[in-house]
Amino acid sequence: MNDPQLLIGGGRLARLRTEIRDVRAAQFRRLLDQCDFYAGENPPAEHPEASITYIGPAAAGFALAYRLTDQPHYLDQARRWIATGVRYPHWGRAHLPDHDLDAGWLLHGLSLAYDWLGSALPEVERTALREKLILQGDRLYRYAVDTEGSWWSSSYWQNHNWICYAGLITAGYALRDQHAPAKDWTERGLDNFRTVAEMLPADGSGSEGVVYWRYGVPWLAVAFELIEEQDGVDLFATCDFLRNTFSYRLHQSAPGWEYIVDHGDCHDRRSGHSLALYHKLASAYQIPQAQWLAERVRTGFLGREWHESGVKPGVRAEGYLELLWYDPTVPAEPAEQLPTSAYFPDLGLVAARTGWRDDAVLVSFKASPGGGHKAWDTSHRIRAGRGWDTLNTGHHHPDANTFVLIGHGSHLAVEDGYANHKLTANHSVILVDGVGYAGEGRYHVYRDMPERHQAHVHSVVIDDGWVHAVGEAAALYPPELGVLRASRRILFGPSGSLLVIDHLAAETDRTWTWLLHADQPSAPLADGRMLVRSGTGGMTVRALPEGGFEQTSTLVTANPTSSTPSLTVGRTLHTLRREIGPDTSARFVSLLLPGSALEPTPEDHTALDMAEPRGEPEISWRHGEWTYQVHLGADEIEATARADGSVRRIRAAGSA
Helix, strand or coil: CCCCCCCCCCCHHHHHHHHCCCCCHHHHHHHHHHHHHHHCCCCCCCCCCCCCCCHHHHHHHHHHHHHHHCCHHHHHHHHHHHHHHHHCCCCCCCCCCCCCHHHHHHHHHHHHHHHHHHHHCCHHHHHHHHHHHHHHHHHHHHHHHHCCCCHHHHCCCCHHHHHHHHHHHHHHHHHCCCCCCHHHHHHHHHHHHHHHHHHCCCCCCCCCCHHHHHHHHHHHHHHHHHHHHHHCCCHHHHCHHHHHHHHHHHHCECCCCCCECCCCCCCCCCCCCCHHHHHHHHHHHCCHHHHHHHHHHHHHCHHHHHHHCCCCCCHHHHHHHHHHHCCCCCCCCCHHHCCCEEEECCCCEEEEECCCCCCCEEEEEECCCCCCHHHHHHHHHHHHHHCCCCCCCCCCCCCCCEEEEEECCEEEECCCCCCCCCCHHHCCCEEECCECCCCCCCCCCCCCCCCCCCCEEEEEEEECCEEEEEEECHHHCCHHHCEEEEEEEEEECCCCCEEEEEEEEEEEEEEEEEEEEECCCEEECCCCCEEEEECCEEEEEEEECCCCCEEEEEEEEECCCCCCCCCCEEEEEEEEEEEEEEEEEEEEEEEEEEEECCCCCCCCCCEEECCCHHHCCEEEEEECCEEEEEEECCCEEEEEEEECCEEEEEEEECCC
16 A cells, blocks of 8 residues: 555654554544544535535544544445546536636645545546546636635635645645645645735734634644645744634633634624634644644544534534544643733734633624734735735624623623625614614625725723723724714623623714624613623623613524525524714713523612712622722723632723
């Protein structure tokens, strides 16, 4: 049998065959579980309307299991799945056949199977597979060349680019000694990933949201590993995005780790974990918390994500990568010693939590241009210089100045999940005369927007249990509205209390609408507060000064993948609304206090004093054991929190 050249060559296969008996036993069991599942599946004889991406990892998984065990039934299964992929005249049916995700996934998985199985495949089947890989590789390569400057070929910040080029480069490395043009595939793929490594934001933030981070970023690791192995170019060392991206994922984990903060397009709130990628990041950058989180997922709730996740082919398909990427020399350490708050400047994302306990309170606040600052600035520079359209932000929402609040095991202030027609009104932000940000109502909200059309975060202070940030989004509204200011200040306290202050101004009188979305309807309390309860968690919402709340509900639906037109996901938003105006300016002051929905609703201890000079308010409240006092100045905020003799203070500048 031929010696493999990709990922398990150079004596590594022999080491793996030994290590699956001990240090890789758990990962080996995962691979066999993956194989057992796919052994019971029957891929359609004819190409279905739905996605066929799973065929690639199924074939790769069986091929690796065979090379590790020499058990012929794994070879038989690999041949069955390979034959299915070879039989289909095109890869992908509903959207861009041969030129998009299905082609990328299958090129990668079947190319690995071709390399790993070698002469174990009967010659007629090996020849048919080689010819199919050449056909599909040529198709994908030609499409990439022909569409340079548009769609995924040059969309450096987008998962389609990473997946399609990773598939192409895998096929190129598998075939370049047998098919001379395959060298062009690897050279083009290497050039692309060099550019991607340079273009991605250094802070590791993912503008497409956690679900697409989990779907797309593993392909960067796939490509980088192959490039380092085959061409000796170490992109892991030069890509600060990949070095820092686990921190982004960590701080977008809901307390308890099973669920996620769902900014951006998120099919659901569970599809966020990639054990394979956690293992690779742990190994490449010596991150013990990534190793720990992979183990937590594998032993705790991987099965539920398999069963309930809306992302296909999902976590089950990655078993072969988990085994290959696991590094038994990296220790596993929990996150408890890491900071509980973080700021990711490129995405304008501030995340904070009261601790790492499962019942902690978390807030995630964001404001940035589409795709984040680096992608926005760089793509406009490329467009001006070369006329290329490189920024595809279809998974980024019109959500600047929105926030997610999670506490006591429940999502409390929520996002809309996935939307094909993205609306500002589906986020907890401000509408002006009932209108949201320019470009809304379509899938690619930020397409063809001028460079000035961007939001930003400033005045970020993280200190002594406090987190403060100010977002400014005035430039996002249609120019005809004449919005001069749309500033939102958040102040997150050590108990998880959240104070939100919106300052708004326009050239002429406007009606200003404040929105807050939840999973469940709110109930009015006698003292003017609104109560949201959702499972184990709840929160009270107070408007300062008192203002009337209106409640509405909206069903948001979407088809999350063009490759499966029949798939639909949906989420109902229950919305609290407040209005001010018409007036040239407005200020909303809102206090959100999370708590347990299983305990009696706490009494209200909020006080608002407007008697100070210049009408600058003093606000005080009690939340759990903590007593707060906040003074809002014209250009700064001062706050004190006290509990059990502990005093925590913050002073932050910046208008809001």
